[in-house]
Amino acid sequence: MIFDLDLGPLWLTLQLAGATVIVLLLVGTPIAWWLAFTSSRLRTIVEAIVALPIVLPPTVLGFYLLIALGPHGFLGSPWKDLTGSTLSFTFTGLVIASTFYSLPFVVQPLHGAFESVGKKPLEAAWALGASRLDTFLTVASPMALRGYLTAIVLGFAHTLGEFGVVLMVGGNIPGQTKVLSIAIYDHVEVLEYAQAHTLSLGLLIFSFVVLLAVYTANRRLPLHAT
Amino acid sequence: MSQLTANFNLAFPSFHLQANINVRAEGVIAIFGNSGCGKTTFLRCLAGLERSITGSMTLDTYTWQDESQGIFVPLSQRPIGYVFQEPRLFPHINVHANLQYGWKRTDKSVRHIALEQVVQVLDIEQLLERRPSSLSGGEQQRVAIGRALLTSPKLLLMDEPLSSLDLQRKREILPFIKKLDSEFHIPIVYVSHDLNEIVELAKTMVLLKEGKVAVSGQIEEVFSQLNLRHLIPENHLGALVDTAVAEQDQEFGLTKLTFSGGHLHVPHQERTIGERLRVQILAKDVSIISSPPSFQTSVLNLLEATVVEIGEVHTGHPFVDIKLDIGCPLLATITRKSLAALKLHPGQIVYAQIKAVALSSETYQ
Numbered sequence: 001m002i003f004d005l006d007l008g009p010l011w012l013t014l015q016l017a018g019a020t021v022i023v024l025l026l027v028g029t030p031i032a033w034w035l036a037f038t039s040s041r042l043r044t045i046v047e048a049i050v051a052l053p054i055v056l057p058p059t060v061l062g063f064y065l066l067i068a069l070g071p072h073g074f075l076g077s078p079w080k081d082l083t084g085s086t087l088s089f090t091f092t093g094l095v096i097a098s099t100f101y102s103l104p105f106v107v108q109p110l111h112g113a114f115e116s117v118g119k120k121p122l123e124a125a126w127a128l129g130a131s132r133l134d135t136f137l138t139v140a141s142p143m144a145l146r147g148y149l150t151a152i153v154l155g156f157a158h159t160l161g162e163f164g165v166v167l168m169v170g171g172n173i174p175g176q177t178k179v180l181s182i183a184i185y186d187h188v189e190v191l192e193y194a195q196a197h198t199l200s201l202g203l204l205i206f207s208f209v210v211l212l213a214v215y216t217a218n219r220r221l222p223l224h225a226t
Numbered sequence: 227m228s229q230l231t232a233n234f235n236l237a238f239p240s241f242h243l244q245a246n247i248n249v250r251a252e253g254v255i256a257i258f259g260n261s262g263c264g265k266t267t268f269l270r271c272l273a274g275l276e277r278s279i280t281g282s283m284t285l286d287t288y289t290w291q292d293e294s295q296g297i298f299v300p301l302s303q304r305p306i307g308y309v310f311q312e313p314r315l316f317p318h319i320n321v322h323a324n325l326q327y328g329w330k331r332t333d334k335s336v337r338h339i340a341l342e343q344v345v346q347v348l349d350i351e352q353l354l355e356r357r358p359s360s361l362s363g364g365e366q367q368r369v370a371i372g373r374a375l376l377t378s379p380k381l382l383l384m385d386e387p388l389s390s391l392d393l394q395r396k397r398e399i400l401p402f403i404k405k406l407d408s409e410f411h412i413p414i415v416y417v418s419h420d421l422n423e424i425v426e427l428a429k430t431m432v433l434l435k436e437g438k439v440a441v442s443g444q445i446e447e448v449f450s451q452l453n454l455r456h457l458i459p460e461n462h463l464g465a466l467v468d469t470a471v472a473e474q475d476q477e478f479g480l481t482k483l484t485f486s487g488g489h490l491h492v493p494h495q496e497r498t499i500g501e502r503l504r505v506q507i508l509a510k511d512v513s514i515i516s517s518p519p520s521f522q523t524s525v526l527n528l529l530e531a532t533v534v535e536i537g538e539v540h541t542g543h544p545f546v547d548i549k550l551d552i553g554c555p556l557l558a559t560i561t562r563k564s565l566a567a568l569k570l571h572p573g574q575i576v577y578a579q580i581k582a583v584a585l586s587s588e589t590y591q
Contacts, residue, residue, distance in 0.1 A: 120314050123275060126301040127308035128328030129377055135302075138327075142318045 008175055009183035010202065016091070016179055017159040020098040024106040024155045025148075027099065032110035033136075037119065050107050053100060062168025065097045069169060089171045094179075097169040098159045105154040113147020114140065146218055153214045157207060228286035230255065230381070230413065234271040236278040243267050243278070243437040251285055251381070251413040253429030254403075256445070258418060259457075264437040265417045266311075269385050272415060273308055274301045285381055285413075305336065307374030307382040307412070311389055313366035315358035321369050322354040328377035337378050339410060344372040347409055348402055364395035368402060375410060382406070382414045388423060396423075403427060421462040425449075425506055433457050449506070450555030452537040452547050463547070464508035464584070465556045471497045480526075483583075487553020491526040492583045506584040509547055512558035513579045516568050527580035531556060533570050550578055 031050065035043060053061055069076045069087040075096065076087045087093035117140050125135040141148070163181040170177030172186070180203055187196035230251040236243045243264045249255055257265050270276040272283060274290065277298060283291040290299045290306075301308075307328075315324050325341060345351050348368045358366055367387055374382060387403070388396045404427060406414060418424055424431060424445070432442040433454075440457050441448055448454075450465045469483035469490060481495040483503060490505070497503065519528070529552045537547035539562060546565050550556040556578055560568075570576070 120310070120312070121316060123301075124308070124310065124314040124316070125327070126275075127273065127306065128373065129302055129331035130327070131302050134331075139316055143316070145318075 006174075006183070009178050009180045010199070012091075012175065012178065013160060013180040016094055016098060017156045019095045020102060020159045021106070021152055021155045023095060023099050024102060025151070028103065028106040028110055028151065028155075031103075032107045033114055033140075035107070035111045036114035036117075051104050053102070054104050058101065058162065058164025059168060061101060062097070062165040065100060065165065065169050069093045069096065088169060089173060089177060091170075091176055094166060094170045094177055097165050098162060101162055101165045102155045102158045105158045106151040109147045109150040109154060110144065113144035113150075116147075117143045149214060149218055153210065157210065160203065160207065228252075228413075230285050230415070232272055232281070232283040234268065234278040234281045234283075236267065236271065236276060236281070238267075241267075241437060243271070245434065245437065245439050247432055247439060247442055249430045249432065249442060253407050254414045254416050254427040255430040255432065256416050256418060256424040256428035257432045257434060258421065258424055259434035261419060263434045265419070265434055266385055267437075268434065269383050269415060269417050272381075273306055273383055274299065274304060288380065305377065305380040307377055307379035309367075309371050309374050309382070309384040309387045311386045313358070313363070313370040315361075315366055315369055315373070317358055320354070321350065321356055321358065321361070324358065324369060325354075325373050325376055328373055332377045339375055339378045341376060343409075344375050347405055348372045362395070363391050364398045367391065367395075367399055371399075371402065371406070375406070375412070379412060382412050384414055384416045386418055386420075387416075388420070389418075400426065421458065425466060425504065446555075450549065450557065452535055452549050452557070455547070460510065460559075461508065462506075463557060463559070464506050464511070465554070466504055466506050467554055467556075469503050469505055471495065471499050471501045471503060473499070485554060487551075488529055490580070490583055492585065495585065503585065507556060507580055508582070508584055509557040509559040511580060511582040511584075512550075512556060513581070514548065514550075514558050514560055514564070514568060514570070515577045515579060516574075518577055523579065525579045525581055527583070529556075529578050529580065531576050531578040533572050533574040533576060535572060536565070536570060539565075550576070552578060 031046070035047060066088060067073050071077060071080050071086050079087050087096065121139050121143065122135050125139045130138065161181060163185070166177065166179055166182060172178050172182050180199060184196050184199050187193070187199065228251045229248060231248045233246045234243055241262070241264065245264065245268055257268060259265050267276060271278055271281060280293055281291050282293065289297055290304050291297060316327065325344070329337065329341065345354070348371060350365070350368055350372060353361060353365055353369065358369070361369065371387065388399055391399065400423070406412065416427060428445045430443065431445040431448045433440045433448065435457060441451065441454070446466045446468070454463060467485050467490070469485040471481060472484040472489065473482040474494070475482060479494045480491045481493070481497065483490045483492060483505065492505070495503070531550040531552045533548060534551050534555070535549040537549070539546050544561050545559050546562050548558045548560060548570060550558060558578060568576070
């Protein structure tokens with residue numbers, strides 16, 4: 001039963017989760033920073049928007065993303081002009097969709113971490129001659145290390161488990177968009193319980209090990225309360 | 227001599243700072259006022275952490291802010307050291323790395339203060355490898371001061387650096403702050419609501435009230451002014467006198483201090499002859515007699531004085547402050563009834579009985 005198991009979906013899933021986390025850190029950091037330090041009234045609105053994927057059914061999110069990523073959508077159309085190919089039903093499209101889907105799971109821990117760092121150490125760093133970027137890299141980020149760890153893990157894990165959005169946006173193309181959760185669903189549909197079992201158990205154990213490792217590391221990391 | 231001039235006008239929902247200063251940038255410049263008077267905001271304006279739309283700030287030939295010309299230099303580019311009320315050490319790096327943080331970011335040509343010197347003056351050698359969280363409050367604040375000094379600043383701002391510490395820790399740090407002036411020659415703007423600290427440290431004093439500068443000037447001049455009652459608590463009203471230790475009287479356990487107007491006897495001070503000592507003679511400890519006492523008095527310090535000025539008389543308030551000259555200014559608080567009985571007027575020769583001399587440093591020794 002191990003031998004006829006296609007590990008392609010597993011590999012694809014890890015790639016998707018990895019790519020998504022990288023994009024999310026790049027996109028989520030400035031959003032979280034802004035949320036933590038702005039006094040703008042737009043703050044609450046942005047906070048609410050960022051949190052939307054937590055409450056929305058993945059199919060709703062997936063539906064709108066499908067439209068946005070489609071050849072006439074606001075993301076898909078310029079992409080098509082630029083590259084000649086569409087976004088929907090591609091790996092890139094999946095990364096974009098997952099980025100939206102997992103956004104709150106990265107932004108919220110970072111937001112919390114930056115807030116607990118607070119303005120005080122930043123002001124101290126400025127007074128010592130550090131520029132804003134320098135301060136971010138040498139003071140705020142290391143002090144927010146725990147937040148980053150949590151953000152990475154939650155972002156990764158949440159992307160691993162996504163189903164509805166992938167199904168809507170990516171479909172089920174082997175090697176392109178057929179991720180683990182969809183492969184499991186496929187196996188169950190054709191009553192291949194053994195294969196479904198192996199993949200599910202694999203995912204279960206993998207997730208548990210990762211979380212365990214992170215919580216252990218988190219406990220060992222010094223807590224930088226200010 | 228270089229000058230520090232600043233002019234800020236900044237409105238907050240509940241508070242309006244509208245302060246001008248123009249003081250000599252030398253020694254400790256104390257900013258005093260009650261909580262909520264805008265001391266910290268004023269300091270943050272000097273640093274550029276708050277930006278006043280119509281502000282300006284210059285030190286010597288440096289202009290760090292002049293909004294009329296569109297100049298505003300951010301804090302990271304101003305050679306200013308800032309010691310906050312809390313130490314604000316970076317928790318993820320050790321003391322040594324904290325000290326080096328600003329030093330590394332200071333241009334080589336500007337650096338004139340070395341790590342070894344700071345470590346020695348602040349006595350933090352044995353802390354270098356430790357994490358900030360394992361340090362006591364006093365130790366942390368010493369490191370914070372060192373860290374700021376190592377950027378070789380042109381101006382050091384200190385926001386109540388001792389306020390979060392207990393008396394013992396204050397005693398531990400105050401001598402170091404005193405040393406900063408003589409060791410590093412950096413002017414310090416020192417915000418405090420503790421007059422003992424200020425009398426101990428300051429050369430110049432700025433009194434803030436409700437966001438405005440009420441009085442500013444050399445500290446001896448400020449403390450010898452009449453009509454400060456609404457700015458300074460009564461138990462701190464009184465002239466400052468700069469003295470030097472003249473003699474130790476072992477037999478009676480007294481120390482004789484000399485000053486421009488004569489001598490003062492105070493309880494024995496563990497000081498060397500010639501050492502300079504700033505004392506405060508509280509106005510409430512001075513009484514006035516119109517002619518030398520014909521009987522013996524138990525008061526040791528009796529000085530001839532000239533009445534300079536009579537303070538404002540408020541009906542309903544029993545006391546009035548009198549400014550005297552004993553070779554240097556002296557304030558005395560007497561009752562209105564005594565004022566009438568003695569018929570005091572400017573130019574009159576009287577005698578001042580000084581019941582006690584407050585040695586500001588005593589509080590911290």
